[in-house]
Amino acid sequence: MEYHDSETATEVAQRIESFMDEIVIPREREALADDDVIQMSEIKRLWELAKERDLFAPQMPEEYGGQGLDFQDMLPSFEQVGRSLIGALSIRANAPQEGNMHALEKVGTEDQKERWLRPLVQGEISSAFSMTEPMQGGGSDPKMLRTSALKDGDEWVINGHKWWTSYGMDADFLLVMARTDFDAHPYEGSSIVLVPTDAEGVNVVRNIPHMGADITDRVGGHAEIKYENVRVPVENTIGEEGEGFRVAQLRLGGGRLTHCMRYSGMAQRALDIAKAYLSEREGFGEPLSDKQALRHRVADAETRLHAARTMIRHAARELDRSDARIEVAMAKTFTANVTSDVIDLALQCCGANGIGKDLPIAHFYEEVRKFRIVDGADEVHRRSIARWAFEDVPSDEMERVLRFDPDRLVEPDDSH
Known part of the structure; x- marks a missing residue:
């Protein structure tokens, strides 16, 4: 799908995709297969590799050691890192560090930036x-x-x-x-x-x-x-x-959207694994990928992921112009549920291999469920959206949509 991302956004996302495929995901696979623990010393080596490829901290200004991407330009890259359980961490773009960096960079004093932000970006402190x-x-x-x-x-x-x-x-x-x-x-x-x-x-x-x-x-x-x-x-x-809520909203608005992209990347990888499995696994005389019920469910999953990505990008565009509170709430709630449903479908499609942990889907399943609670539970975001839908609509607009002209009413006849 084309999302009209900028040339810079596309180019960086492609390089991060290669970094994930060549280095990060293979290491993740090894760790999951061996029930291994990836040491922080190894994460720091990944940081050095990310720096060599100009991929380290893409969300932060160059003066602090980042890549200086605009917020909208970061989104495709966050989707790529979301495909791995250690993806965001491997390039120093993981929560909550990413959100705290953003808050300090936007409203911190120069002293706070030098004392706390610069070493935070570089991974010297957390x-x-x-x-x-x-x-x-x-x-x-x-x-x-x-x-x-x-x-x-x-x-x-x-x-x-x-x-x-x-x-x-x-x-x-x-x-x-x-x-x-x-x-x-x-x-x-x-x-x-x-x-x-x-x-x-x-x-x-x-x-x-x-x-x-x-x-x-x-x-x-x-x-x-x-x-x-x-x-x-x-x-x-x-x-x-006295502006704690404004700062928190500044931090959380963008953070919710980057979370959305990370989890959409995770859901897409889960779905890709499921499609590959369905194409290889035979049942009742043919590949499972030929079963119409499964094909339709996968089609719905692809459609909803596309809708989620589009909604996220729209909210990001509005966030550059205003607080985009409702757009972000809609994107976060929708994406949290879509990614949860897609990963659940991927697990179901893979059967015993889905609940086993040779594949990463079971890990994804555990990870994605919390997304409907963290960064605002579904019910809280729906409450905001409902308040906007009812109370925030101007009264004259309500009157306009409720107004009708009795002269335009016609008597029913047999032809109707």
Whole structure:
């Protein structure tokens, strides 16, 4: 399919596809076959190979060691890295690092960029985004945020309880979302504060066991963290004080779309494996690929993946012009369900080989299910879309579509 991607986007995506096919996916296959763990030292060697091919951190400006791709130009590359469980990690474009880099690059001070962003891009340090809280704290309804950051002179004093802080187990710093003004609405009274993990009072409780595939040795995990009178300078605020939700949305909007592309790449690889299997596997006197029911299901899967890719690109184009909140919500919800369905179909098509782990589909199946929850559950995005569909439609537009002219009504007759 042609998606009218720029020449640069297409060229870089083709080089990343080659990198995945020649180096990354073969290593992934070995690790899965041998139940092996890929050490972080090996990931760093992949980074060096990516740098040699001018593929390292494609989403970041060249001044920080990236490739300087525009957001829309990155999307085809993210689809290619999504085909492997270690694809994004192999070129330093994995979440949450990619999103945290984006936030610092967009709203960080020059000092924050030099001290934290530059080494983060280069893989010298790692980061985590600490927003979600246990009941009854902020989660799907972020307005319920309970963690506080209150000023004491020129310092923030942070207290709170977080969990699902992705990569929090080995992060060097955390972007902590907290209430900084309890008299204001949470949308105006919250901020994001950079907290070094070695600050006194940062207590990493545990790594939360979770579903999903991980074949590397990194201990980033999904941390539960308690902040107990943690003191950091006010100058560690990311963006303006009180604009935490705006910064989070800036980070999450693009992050949701890059997640969409990564998972669409994963779904496409699963479907390609299934098509190859169906072409080779015989049953009831002919290849399974000749069975019309399977052919139709594969056709529907290809169609829906095409629709998802198109929707993602449209949302990315709108994101350059506005916050594109509804377009992103639609793309994220649709893609999360499409990729989940496609990988489920691929597993079913491969039968016993689908649930076995000689092929990567079972790993993909575990990995993709969480996409309907992370970065906003389906129900939350549908709530936003429904609110736009009903409450955000201007009243005069409602009146226009409901208006009719009685003179245009005709009496029915027998010919009708």
